[in-house]
Amino acid sequence: MKLAFVTHAEHPELRETMPELWPEFMRHDPVVATFWPRLYDLYPDFQLWVRDRDARATVGYACTLPVNWDGTPSPRGVDWALSNGAAGEPTALCSIVAGVVPEYRGIGLAEAILRRLGSIASAHGLDALIAPARPTWKGRYP
Numbered sequence: 001m002k003l004a005f006v007t008h009a010e011h012p013e014l015r016e017t018m019p020e021l022w023p024e025f026m027r028h029d030p031v032v033a034t035f036w037p038r039l040y041d042l043y044p045d046f047q048l049w050v051r052d053r054d055a056r057a058t059v060g061y062a063c064t065l066p067v068n069w070d071g072t073p074s075p076r077g078v079d080w081a082l083s084n085g086a087a088g089e090p091t092a093l094c095s096i097v098a099g100v101v102p103e104y105r106g107i108g109l110a111e112a113i114l115r116r117l118g119s120i121a122s123a124h125g126l127d128a129l130i131a132p133a134r135p136t137w138k139g140r141y142p
Helices: 012-017 024-028 032-044 078-084 109-123
Strands: 004-009 047-052 059-066 092-100 128-129
Touching: 004 109, 012 047, 012 059, 024 032, 032 059, 032 078, 059 078, 059 109, 078 092, 078 128, 092 109, 109 128
Parallel strands: 092 128
Antiparallel strands: 004 047, 047 059, 059 092
């Protein structure tokens, strides 16, 4: 297995090659529905694809955006990041979602994605990588 980590800016054609991993409840969030499609156009350097070159398949991804974060967690989480968080001078990189196809889970790919996101943040002069967490079983209790 030979993995390649590339940004959407480098390979925009990969957007249509990733299987859908979003939980159903996220497809009905009005803030996500409004802002999500624009992430790839507004922040292509911050969207990450993982390709298995041998299998010629996209096996992981992460979608992020630069935000102005004062160090205080927002109870609005992803909604805050996609709306208010993008206002002002960015100080942190916020991970909106990251995923790995089931066949590639358990081999350390998630950790590698997080490390790469940290490198992207650092390369853009951002001080932190943050990720709003959703409660366990959120998909069962939308």
